[in-house]
Amino acid sequence: MSESSDNPNVTAIMRRNAPFAAPEDSIATVARLLVEHRLPGLPVVENGELIGIITEVDLIVRQADVEVPTPVPFFDAIFIADAGPDFDEELRRVLAVDARHLMTAPVVSVRSSATLSEIATLMVDRNVNPLPVLDDQLQLIGLVSRADLVRVISSLENQES
Numbered sequence: 493m494s495e496s497s498d499n500p501n502v503t504a505i506m507r508r509n510a511p512f513a514a515p516e517d518s519i520a521t522v523a524r525l526l527v528e529h530r531l532p533g534l535p536v537v538e539n540g541e542l543i544g545i546i547t548e549v550d551l552i553v554r555q556a557d558v559e560v561p562t563p564v565p566f567f568d569a570i571f572i573a574d575a576g577p578d579f580d581e582e583l584r585r586v587l588a589v590d591a592r593h594l595m596t597a598p599v600v601s602v603r604s605s606a607t608l609s610e611i612a613t614l615m616v617d618r619n620v621n622p623l624p625v626l627d628d629q630l631q632l633i634g635l636v637s638r639a640d641l642v643r644v645i646s647s648l649e650n651q652e653s
Contacts, residue, residue: 498648502606505644506625506634512537513546515592519554522546522591532637533622536595542624542632544595554588601626604633608644611636 511525512535525534526548533547588594601624602611615621615638622637 499607499609500644501604502602502608502611502625502636503604503634505608505611505640506636507531507640508634510535510635512632513591513595514538515543515590515595517591519551519588519590519594522594523551526551531622531635532639533635535599535624535632535635536591536597537632540631542599542601542626542630544591544597545599545622545624546591546595547621550594550596554594599624602636603628608641612641615641 510531511529513522513525515536515538522534525531526546533545535542536544536546600614600618600620602614604625604627606614606625611623615623622635622640624632625634625636627633
């Protein structure tokens with residue numbers, strides 16, 4: 493891809509006026525907003541500042557069984573066998589009652605000057621979806637998801653053929 497129209501700026505791709513959650517919003521409210529707006533994730537904003545993000549994965553993990561670490565006796569000591577994801581992190585999500593307790597922080601985000609290539613690279617390298625878009629004052633101005641990138645890539649590929 494060239495750096496011109498083949499590599500558009502995030503402001504041409506992102507969803508503007510995307511909904512966001514307040515830290516005290518219930519899990520039910522967050523889930524409803526994700527479904528109603530067909531979003532893979534929802535930024536959490538407090539006093540105008542982006543403080544976290546809740547994704548579909550966060551909601552799904554909340555429904556999964558928590559694997560409790562197994563204590564292993566070894567001579568006079570007891571060790572905890574680490575056989576999976578961070579137990580404290582899993583437990584936090586399962587017990588969450590509001591957005592503040594379910595959200596992931598800090599948030600991976602992009603500035604409004606990011607290009608399609610930069611967004612794609614960040615999404616792949618950091619395995620994040622969606623990405624909040626911030627202006628120069630670090631205010632949330634939009635949200636870009638993998639689905640948004642696929643729409644743009646499809647359009648660009650079909651222009652070439």
